[in-house]
Amino acid sequence: MRSANPAAIGLDVGGTDIKGGVVAADGSIRVSRTIATDADRGPKHVIERIIELCQELHGAAAGSEVVGVGLGMPGSIRVVEGLAVAPPNLPGWDEVSVAAPLSRALGLPVRLENDANAAALGEHWRGAGRGARHLVLLTLGTGIGGGIILDGDLHRGCRENAGEVGHMIVEPGGRACPCGQLGCLERYASASSTAARAEEALASGEASALRDVHARGVAITAEDVVGAAQAGDGLAQRIWDETCRYLAVACVNLQHLFNFERIIFAGGMSAAGTTLVGPVREHFKRMMWPDRGDHPEILAAELGSRAGMLGAASLLLRSGATTKGSA
Amino acid sequence: MRSANPAAIGLDVGGTDIKGGVVAADGSIRVSRTIATDADRGPKHVIERIIELCQELHGAAAGSEVVGVGLGMPGSIRVVEGLAVAPPNLPGWDEVSVAAPLSRALGLPVRLENDANAAALGEHWRGAGRGARHLVLLTLGTGIGGGIILDGDLHRGCRENAGEVGHMIVEPGGRACPCGQLGCLERYASASSTAARAEEALASGEASALRDVHARGVAITAEDVVGAAQAGDGLAQRIWDETCRYLAVACVNLQHLFNFERIIFAGGMSAAGTTLVGPVREHFKRMMWPDRGDHPEILAAELGSRAGMLGAASLLLRSGATTKGSA
Numbered sequence: 001m002r003s004a005n006p007a008a009i010g011l012d013v014g015g016t017d018i019k020g021g022v023v024a025a026d027g028s029i030r031v032s033r034t035i036a037t038d039a040d041r042g043p044k045h046v047i048e049r050i051i052e053l054c055q056e057l058h059g060a061a062a063g064s065e066v067v068g069v070g071l072g073m074p075g076s077i078r079v080v081e082g083l084a085v086a087p088p089n090l091p092g093w094d095e096v097s098v099a100a101p102l103s104r105a106l107g108l109p110v111r112l113e114n115d116a117n118a119a120a121l122g123e124h125w126r127g128a129g130r131g132a133r134h135l136v137l138l139t140l141g142t143g144i145g146g147g148i149i150l151d152g153d154l155h156r157g158c159r160e161n162a163g164e165v166g167h168m169i170v171e172p173g174g175r176a177c178p179c180g181q182l183g184c185l186e187r188y189a190s191a192s193s194t195a196a197r198a199e200e201a202l203a204s205g206e207a208s209a210l211r212d213v214h215a216r217g218v219a220i221t222a223e224d225v226v227g228a229a230q231a232g233d234g235l236a237q238r239i240w241d242e243t244c245r246y247l248a249v250a251c252v253n254l255q256h257l258f259n260f261e262r263i264i265f266a267g268g269m270s271a272a273g274t275t276l277v278g279p280v281r282e283h284f285k286r287m288m289w290p291d292r293g294d295h296p297e298i299l300a301a302e303l304g305s306r307a308g309m310l311g312a313a314s315l316l317l318r319s320g321a322t323t324k325g326s327a
Numbered sequence: 328m329r330s331a332n333p334a335a336i337g338l339d340v341g342g343t344d345i346k347g348g349v350v351a352a353d354g355s356i357r358v359s360r361t362i363a364t365d366a367d368r369g370p371k372h373v374i375e376r377i378i379e380l381c382q383e384l385h386g387a388a389a390g391s392e393v394v395g396v397g398l399g400m401p402g403s404i405r406v407v408e409g410l411a412v413a414p415p416n417l418p419g420w421d422e423v424s425v426a427a428p429l430s431r432a433l434g435l436p437v438r439l440e441n442d443a444n445a446a447a448l449g450e451h452w453r454g455a456g457r458g459a460r461h462l463v464l465l466t467l468g469t470g471i472g473g474g475i476i477l478d479g480d481l482h483r484g485c486r487e488n489a490g491e492v493g494h495m496i497v498e499p500g501g502r503a504c505p506c507g508q509l510g511c512l513e514r515y516a517s518a519s520s521t522a523a524r525a526e527e528a529l530a531s532g533e534a535s536a537l538r539d540v541h542a543r544g545v546a547i548t549a550e551d552v553v554g555a556a557q558a559g560d561g562l563a564q565r566i567w568d569e570t571c572r573y574l575a576v577a578c579v580n581l582q583h584l585f586n587f588e589r590i591i592f593a594g595g596m597s598a599a600g601t602t603l604v605g606p607v608r609e610h611f612k613r614m615m616w617p618d619r620g621d622h623p624e625i626l627a628a629e630l631g632s633r634a635g636m637l638g639a640a641s642l643l644l645r646s647g648a649t650t651k652g653s654a
Contacts, residue, residue: 133485150482155477155585157585157586158587160586162584162586164584165583167579168584169576172576180616180617181614182614249499252496252508253580257473257490257584258489259486287509291506
């Protein structure tokens with residue numbers, strides 16, 4: 001029998017911290033906690049911390065019946081088996097069973113999902129993707145992840161590896177990516193590659209306000225580049241425009257292939273808001289087949305760091321939250 | 328009541344000719360005819376020719392009960408309204424209602440579909456895509472079209488424009504495409520652009536057996552390039568390798584985004600068979616994220632010019648032949 005107040009625990013497991021919350025069926029977060037991941041202590045320890053966090057959240061969820069736990073985690077996820085496969089930022093995780101030990105310890109169903117997919121579900125449920133039928137969410141951080149929703153459900157593909165937007169080749173023979181490919185989108189348009197391209201430009205000797213960051217003895221971040229570009233710094237404006245231009249190339253390609261209703265930018269760099277989506281929209285409009293006339297909305301995400309938690313919880317709560325394309 | 332011998336008329340309407348056939352529920356073609364399109368006489372005339380062809384096929388379909396007509400046509404198709412929107416090679420067609428007048432004249436349900444989508448359905452039903460859950464078919468001809476099947480059904484997107492594989496940007500700022508974009512895949516890897524790149528290389532004065540084609544007073548075709556490459560001609564090998572390399576870039580991007588089981592090359596240039604798919608597979612293997620380990624099968628289509636007719640007929644015959652992503 002369906003509870004009168006169903007809720008689910010949603011977790012967003014990252015390399016630095018784990019965000020968890022009890023999410024009601026209407027998408028409201030009843031209670032939330034953030035703890036350090038302690039990733040260096042290995043998967044067994046992290047799973048124990050997740051169990052403790054879930055128990056604490058469960059205890060704090062007075063008045064709600066917790067129907068299960070959803071986790072978003074970086075890297076490849078084998079959804080059906082509940083396995084995490086070598087997630088970046090989590091050393092020592094190689095095909096680690098996550099769903100089964102959690103489910104045993106908590107006595108609840110547990111669903112595992114890739115973190116970008118979870119964020120896409122979250123934004124689709126309660127954020128910038130509300131009401132859209134087909135959308136893609138790009139997470140702009142150290143790398144670029146993606147979550148693709150078609151007809152309201154995740155598209156995972158035949159081995160659950162769909163949505164790897166960051167590894168689209170946008171410059172054949174271009175910059176080397178740690179994945180082994182050349183010219184991946186994330187080598188041009190992630191937060192870290194935006195910062196790295198700014199460092200390269202500075203190394204060439206060009207004048208820039210970004211040298212003040214170096215003078216403080218710290219590395220340049222994408223946020224510094226955005227700030228300097230907004231303040232009129234020529235080098236920063238050029239680097240930022242290049243980031244936005246490559247994101248527009250990705251949008252053109254995504255639009256031709258999927259014909260989305262919305263393209264949503266999430267992750268740290270999306271905090272730039274209109275400074276990000278404004279130039280991406282302009283480049284998109286300039287690049288895209290002019291007569292096509294069915295441009296998607298290009299938007300910044302709305303839920304910030306809550307998207308993953310909400311999306312993970314939604315795996316247990318949404319009607320029609322079944323997933324498409326899993327094996 | 329379902330007929331004991333249901334069949335559908337499938338049509339593939341091109342700029343030069345119209346291929347039609349009566350297709351049984353098992354995919355066998357009971358009877359087929361090809362007529363000239365007479366495209367220069369405008370849409371009204373062409374629709375009359377289609378009606379006559381359907382009547383002739385219907386009359387010849389002894390023993391089968393024809394349940395409807397499916398048409399594959401080039402260009403944008405508004406599936407729900409049954410409209411063709413400015414198809415290339417069909418002058419004077421601008422938002423022409425096709426399904427309604429055919430249905431009235433024939434007294435049968437009529438379904439309209441983009442020709443690459445119809446070919447994808449055909450290959451999925453009875454060709455190189457049999458049994459695959461997620462696949463893309465690329466038609467390599469004057470341009471490059473695409474049809475995307477996810478979970479066994481067409482993916483059309485929010486305005487039925489999905490699958491425009493030929494207009495993925497593979498070289499930002501690259502060759503100008505008639506669509507108005509720069510660097511589209513079809514400017515590098517279609518049959519016509521393969522021939523055009525060979526002509527450009529010859530114009531630079533380089534020695535090549537392809538000059539013999541010019542000596543015969545005709546223009547070079549992609550088939551000439553394939554033939555000369557197979558015979559060891561250096562210029563032709565370089566041009567052909569470039570075609571295959573760009574197709575591999577497209578395959579890498581398609582695979583990261585959709586995680587397909589199969590990628591199928593169709594259209595005129597796919598007649599090159601292993602001379603096409605062999606080098607594409609090699610480039611793909613060399614370019615693609617090495618640890619990903621879930622490469623799709625890259626195959627040549629099996630049905631040749633029958634794919635569109637079969638796929639169009641399948642719109643009326645296949646169980647689960649409903650379409651996904653239409654408005």
